[in-house]
Amino acid sequence: MTDLADSAASPATPTLPAREPLLKVEGLTKHFPVRSGLWGKGSVVRAVENVNFEVRPGETLGLVGESGCGKTTTGRMLVRLLEPTSGKITFNGEDITHTKGSRLRKLRQDIQIIFQDPYASLNPRHTVGRIVAMPLQVNGIEPPGGVKRRVQELLETVGLNPEHYNRYPHEFSGGQRQRIGIARALALQPKLIVADEPVSALDVSIQAQVVNLLRQLQRDLGLSFVFIAHDLAVVRHFCERIAVMYLGRMVEVGTRQQIYENPAHPYTRALLSAVPDVTKLGGAGRIKLEGDVPSPIDPPSGCVFHTRCWKAQEKCAAEAPVLLPNPNGSVAACHFPETGAVI
Amino acid sequence: MTTSTSPAAAAVDPEAYLQVRDLKVQFPTEDGLVRAVDGVSFSVRRGQTLGIVGESGSGKSVTSMSILGLHNPARTKISGEISIGGQNIVGMKEEKIQKLRGKDVAMIFQDPLSALHPYYKVGAQIAEAYKVHHPSASKKEASTRAVDMLNRVGIPQPQRRANQYPHEFSGGMRQRAMIAMALVNDPALVIADEPTTALDVTVQAQILELLEDLQREFQSAIIMITHDLGVVSQVADDVLVMYAGRPVETGSVEQIMKRPQHPYTWGLLASVPSLHGDANVDLVPIKGNPPSLINLPTGCSFNPRCRYAGQNGNRSFSEVPELRPAGEDGHNVACHMSFETRQRLYAEDIAHAGVAQ
Ligand SMILES: Nc1ncnc2c1ncn2[C@@H]1O[C@H](COP(=O)(O)OP(=O)(O)OP(=O)(O)O)[C@@H](O)[C@H]1O
Ligand SMILES: Nc1ncnc2c1ncn2[C@@H]1O[C@H](COP(=O)(O)OP(=O)(O)O)[C@@H](O)[C@H]1O
Ligand code: SF4
Ligand code: SF4
Ligand SMILES: [Mg+2]
Ligand SMILES: [Mg+2]
Numbered sequence: 001m002t003d004l005a006d007s008a009a010s011p012a013t014p015t016l017p018a019r020e021p022l023l024k025v026e027g028l029t030k031h032f033p034v035r036s037g038l039w040g041k042g043s044v045v046r047a048v049e050n051v052n053f054e055v056r057p058g059e060t061l062g063l064v065g066e067s068g069c070g071k072t073t074t075g076r077m078l079v080r081l082l083e084p085t086s087g088k089i090t091f092n093g094e095d096i097t098h099t100k101g102s103r104l105r106k107l108r109q110d111i112q113i114i115f116q117d118p119y120a121s122l123n124p125r126h127t128v129g130r131i132v133a134m135p136l137q138v139n140g141i142e143p144p145g146g147v148k149r150r151v152q153e154l155l156e157t158v159g160l161n162p163e164h165y166n167r168y169p170h171e172f173s174g175g176q177r178q179r180i181g182i183a184r185a186l187a188l189q190p191k192l193i194v195a196d197e198p199v200s201a202l203d204v205s206i207q208a209q210v211v212n213l214l215r216q217l218q219r220d221l222g223l224s225f226v227f228i229a230h231d232l233a234v235v236r237h238f239c240e241r242i243a244v245m246y247l248g249r250m251v252e253v254g255t256r257q258q259i260y261e262n263p264a265h266p267y268t269r270a271l272l273s274a275v276p277d278v279t280k281l282g283g284a285g286r287i288k289l290e291g292d293v294p295s296p297i298d299p300p301s302g303c304v305f306h307t308r309c310w311k312a313q314e315k316c317a318a319e320a321p322v323l324l325p326n327p328n329g330s331v332a333a334c335h336f337p338e339t340g341a342v343i
Numbered sequence: 344m345t346t347s348t349s350p351a352a353a354a355v356d357p358e359a360y361l362q363v364r365d366l367k368v369q370f371p372t373e374d375g376l377v378r379a380v381d382g383v384s385f386s387v388r389r390g391q392t393l394g395i396v397g398e399s400g401s402g403k404s405v406t407s408m409s410i411l412g413l414h415n416p417a418r419t420k421i422s423g424e425i426s427i428g429g430q431n432i433v434g435m436k437e438e439k440i441q442k443l444r445g446k447d448v449a450m451i452f453q454d455p456l457s458a459l460h461p462y463y464k465v466g467a468q469i470a471e472a473y474k475v476h477h478p479s480a481s482k483k484e485a486s487t488r489a490v491d492m493l494n495r496v497g498i499p500q501p502q503r504r505a506n507q508y509p510h511e512f513s514g515g516m517r518q519r520a521m522i523a524m525a526l527v528n529d530p531a532l533v534i535a536d537e538p539t540t541a542l543d544v545t546v547q548a549q550i551l552e553l554l555e556d557l558q559r560e561f562q563s564a565i566i567m568i569t570h571d572l573g574v575v576s577q578v579a580d581d582v583l584v585m586y587a588g589r590p591v592e593t594g595s596v597e598q599i600m601k602r603p604q605h606p607y608t609w610g611l612l613a614s615v616p617s618l619h620g621d622a623n624v625d626l627v628p629i630k631g632n633p634p635s636l637i638n639l640p641t642g643c644s645f646n647p648r649c650r651y652a653g654q655n656g657n658r659s660f661s662e663v664p665e666l667r668p669a670g671e672d673g674h675n676v677a678c679h680m681s682f683e684t685r686q687r688l689y690a691e692d693i694a695h696a697g698v699a700q
Binding site: 066067173175176203205206207208209211212215230231232233234237256260270271272273274275277280282283286288289291292293 | 399
């Protein structure tokens with residue numbers, strides 16, 4: 001499936017040379033055992049189900065979808081904060097699915113994560129200098145010129161005053177705290193950053209500052225990103241390739257143009273059309289989805305989207321569609337993909 | 344809509360259901376006096392929606408709580424006028440305000456769990472909200488009304504759902520249930536404070552449409568408070584832009600979104616990513632951070648972040664700009680720059696940037 005995703009994506013981006021993937025994810029699955037009620041019988045939350053994708057060096061992949069669709073769970077498996085139930089994660093040619101111990105510490109230098117909540121992710125009792133220096137110290141790295149100098153460079157890179165080295169997180173605003181988190185993530189010169197909703201908690205004017213900073217770092221340092229967000233407009237500004245998730249599954253993967261202009265999966269269309277866009281006054285021409293997202297404990301049969309899809313037919317409830325290339329250029333998991341552009 | 348801080352322009356709209364004039368809300372705190380709302384005026388007619396936008400801390404929620412008379416009078420200083428259906432509620436006795444609250448004026452919050460009690464069945468809570476203002480209604484009438492409202496807000500199997508507890512509802516259904524409760528007494532004015540911020544976009548679209556349908560049916564006046572310019576573009580007739588507790592621009596949704604006049608509104612629009620236009624162009628953020636409401640910059644509170652503050656000699660730093668007519672009818676802006684300067688800068692710097700294209 002992954003191969004199809006890539007063969008479909010590359011013709012539309014001829015400027016990208018054929019590069020070995022930095023990150024390759026195959027059949028990634030995570031089930032959480034849960035109990036319903038105190039003595040209820042055990043069941044599983046199918047948080048992530050057979051997900052496949054690749055990220056090439058210097059590429060930005062966006063992971064979008066509604067709350068609970070498995071974005072964070074996927075991200076946490078990539079950085080080895082969560083153990084996959086099954087599947088395989090390959091980074092730089094090495095199988096890292098179950099990496100542990102000192103090898104894991106080494107790996108953490110290459111893959112970093114930025115969290116959504118700039119308040120919760122920084123230790124309030126540590127100075128900014130200590131927070132940003134932590135990854136260097138944990139890994140016993142002594143940069144040329146010393147730790148302090150390196151930390152001050154990093155603060156400057158993310159647009160903070162290096163003289164604020166000795167201040168505490170509470171003395172900073174939300175946007176500045178997110179910059180501190182970014183500086184910390186950059187400390188070990190990672191190759192890949194998993195950013196889980198890095199700007200969702202910020203006000204628009206501050207959000208734009210942080211999005212621009214991430215874009216600039218991506219360009220200057222050639223970083224790869226897995227950028228997780230529910231805001232489709234933010235993702236459009238940051239990512240060259242986008243993967244859309246629904247109920248733990250990947251339903252469509254494509255280039256920015258394919259996903260935003262010619263989406264093939266009905267869910268992608270509905271999601272885009274639901275975004276209230278500033279350039280449009282009024283709410284006309286919207287695709288209406290009925291009901292809510294079903295429970296991942298008991299997902300619908302066949303295509304998991306069939307309970308809300310306006311195109312659903314008998315086949316959809318019976319047979320699960322797989323990711324396949326479609327005439328619109330992306331790969332989509334749908335028996336009856338849409339054709340043509342969005343209006 | 345009419346909006347102003349200067350008494351001369353604070354015209355009374357005789358057809359308005361809600362009229363707010365020169366509202367000031369201050370909280371004395373240990374750190375000093377928080378000027379949360381500092382001279383806001385607006386009005387809303389029935390059947391119309393006013394969108395109030397601004398970033399967090401700009402005074403949106405404090406404004407809406409004032410309209411519901413929800414501030415603790417012992418810890419809040421309120422002045423100005425809030426006239427609801429002709430009655431000024433500033434300084435009104437709590438018992439009298441209670442008669443209005445939930446009947447003439449209803450509120451929809453961001454978090455439905457703050458309005459729904461976890462230990463009572465959803466139907467019973469809606470029925471109770473009805474009975475408070477219809478004491479002569481029988482228990483049966485009230486519960487029939489509750490089921491009817493659940494049906495109206497699009498909850499499937501309302502009879503069965505009425506007998507469930509809030510935690511048995513999904514997020515979108517809880518929001519619908521809260522809307523059902525808010526609308527059970529056919530309020531003339533509905534205040535919705537970030538009603539969809541916690542919801543997914545597809546559910547948000549359902550809720551916004553539901554509010555519009557209900558407004559058409561009941562001719563209610565709606566105040567939609569949000570930080571999301573997209574939501575405002577979709578639902579508002581008129582818009583009030585707030586910055587640091589003050590109104591900086593008001594006008595029709597078309598004027599504000601298509602021909603904005605205030606540098607802060609320009610900044611907001613240039614900051615928002617859109618689904619259209621060139622995705623490779625950087626966004627144009629507003630530099631810096633919003634000020635502390637205890638220690639506002641002198642002059643125009645936006646001056647530390649405004650790239651045009653130098654355009655007006657020292658005025659931006661010494662004199663608070665008042666809302667004045669911005670050219671078109673109903674469009675007002677609080678900025679010292681002349682109409683001509685604003686037109687020129689907009690054409691030169693803004694019109695081709697971000698979503699303003
Ligand atoms: N530790 C856990 N135990 C049980 N279920 C879990 C656990 N962590 C996540 N889940 C469930 O797995 C599913 C996916 O969760 P995840 O946090 O990955 O969603 P998400 O896409 O990041 O959502 P959001 O946009 O709200 O952040 C959800 O149904 C969630 O409730
Ligand atoms: N009870 C209170 N005591 C002191 N300050 C308050 C109180 N309520 C709100 N504020 C302050 O008033 C300002 C405006 O708040 P609010 O109206 O909630 O903003 P928003 O525009 O995000 O809704 C904020 O600085 C907030 O901290
Ligand atoms: S497979 Fe069927 S139900 Fe699923 S998205 Fe396609 S048309 Fe809709
Ligand atoms: S008054 Fe001055 S500082 Fe304020 S918005 Fe106008 S130009 Fe900017
Ligand atoms: Mg998440
Ligand atoms: Mg608020």
